[in-house]
Amino acid sequence: MSKDVKKIALLTGGGDCPGLNAVISSVTKTAILNYGYEVIGYKFGYRGLYNNDFIPLDLSTVSGLISRGGTILYSSNKDNLFDYSVEEEGKFVKKDVSDVAVENLKKEGVDVLIVIGGDGTLTSARDFARKGVNVIGVPKTIDNDLGSTDITFGFNTSIAIATEALDRLHTTAESHHRIMILEVMGRNAGFIALESGIAGSADVILLPEIPYDINKIVEKIESRKKHGKLFTIIVVAEGAKPKNGEVMVAKIVKDSPDPIRLGGIGNKLANDLEDLVKDREVRCTVLGHIQRGGITNTYDRILSTRYGVGAVELINKGKFGSMVCLKGNEITYDSLENVIGNNKQVDPDGELVSVAKKIGISFAD
Numbered sequence: 374m375s376k377d378v379k380k381i382a383l384l385t386g387g388g389d390c391p392g393l394n395a396v397i398s399s400v401t402k403t404a405i406l407n408y409g410y411e412v413i414g415y416k417f418g419y420r421g422l423y424n425n426d427f428i429p430l431d432l433s434t435v436s437g438l439i440s441r442g443g444t445i446l447y448s449s450n451k452d453n454l455f456d457y458s459v460e461e462e463g464k465f466v467k468k469d470v471s472d473v474a475v476e477n478l479k480k481e482g483v484d485v486l487i488v489i490g491g492d493g494t495l496t497s498a499r500d501f502a503r504k505g506v507n508v509i510g511v512p513k514t515i516d517n518d519l520g521s522t523d524i525t526f527g528f529n530t531s532i533a534i535a536t537e538a539l540d541r542l543h544t545t546a547e548s549h550h551r552i553m554i555l556e557v558m559g560r561n562a563g564f565i566a567l568e569s570g571i572a573g574s575a576d577v578i579l580l581p582e583i584p585y586d587i588n589k590i591v592e593k594i595e596s597r598k599k600h601g602k603l604f605t606i607i608v609v610a611e612g613a614k615p616k617n618g619e620v621m622v623a624k625i626v627k628d629s630p631d632p633i634r635l636g637g638i639g640n641k642l643a644n645d646l647e648d649l650v651k652d653r654e655v656r657c658t659v660l661g662h663i664q665r666g667g668i669t670n671t672y673d674r675i676l677s678t679r680y681g682v683g684a685v686e687l688i689n690k691g692k693f694g695s696m697v698c699l700k701g702n703e704i705t706y707d708s709l710e711n712v713i714g715n716n717k718q719v720d721p722d723g724e725l726v727s728v729a730k731k732i733g734i735s736f737a738d
């Protein structure tokens with residue numbers, strides 16, 4: 374046990390994700406039951422840290438939390454305290470207010486801040502570590518695009534949801550001889566599309582990492598028709614784009630450190646395909662935030678619990694400025710300096726793409 378640590382704080386930042394509550398529960402239980410630390414949770418991510426808005430976390434607060442999606446601490450994807458919008462003389466100006474957060478931590482006697490987030494939230498965690506705050510990161514995102522860890526928590530639940538959506542689309546596609554497109558999330562990484570596409574038996578998978586040729590999709594549809602399959606299932610990542618084309622931007626979120634929200638490629642593809650495949654209808658389903666909501670699956674409950682325990686153990690080892698991660702089947706850690714700027718993408722020449730190709734799935738490349 375680290376003798377100097379008496380009180381720790383948690384915050385959850387960025388888009389919510391299945392497993393956040395399981396991490397909150399695991400950290401709180403491990404900290405209280407094993408080390409007698411006092412635990413508090415800041416509300417709405419870094420905004421709560423700036424406003425000194427927190428709740429105490431004890432065993433009764435986290436009881437029954439492991440399965441629940443979302444975050445009891447709430448979250449925000451807008452509040453970067455190193456570039457924060459503050460009102461001065463009636464006008465909003467951007468300022469570095471990180472010193473206010475550091476003062477609040479001191480005032481509350483917080484010795485360690487555990488930050489649960491994706492790359493935006495963890496970039497600020499790294500910046501607080503650079504300012505001398507004792508920070509530990511926990512890797513969250515359904516996109517699975519964070520560097521240094523094999524898997525982020527939340528990813529497994531989201532691919533299970535996307536796979537179920539593909540299973541459900543199969544039966545209706547077959548009944549109507551339709552071409553069904555499922556647009557899934559993932560930002561600039563295609564992990565959700567790739568893994569749900571294999572598990573959900575998609576005929577075509579379109580990824581940000583492999584720009585597609587629409588004629589190759591038509592070829593696949595026609596070749597299935599020759600073999601008596603009059604329906605086709607396509608899973609498209611929101612960050613996918615045609616060869617020589619651009620990604621589709623759905624929305625710009627002002628004040629977000631990463632303001633671009635992708636989306637729309639599924640419906641664009643449906644329109645483009647209807648011009649080329651005249652004898653069948655094309656429909657698009659956008660899975661959206663359903664991929665992030667609801668209960669956390671078994672895999673993510675266990676991974677989140679391991680990450681929570683691992684984060685508290687890093688406190689005891691004094692490994693501040695680092696992120697707990699999974700390598701193979703081992704819980705380990707890496708410096709936040711290494712994590713940030715090293716986002717992952719699907720390797721177009723990697724094993725999973727090759728496995729998919731070998732079982733006849735087209736990437737339209």
Ligand code: F6P
Pocket residue numbers: 388450491514515516558559560611626634635665
């Ligand atoms: O990073 C998680 C994620 O769900 C992405 O897959 C998606 O692009 C983005 O967040 C959506 O963000 P928002 O919740 O702001 O719509």
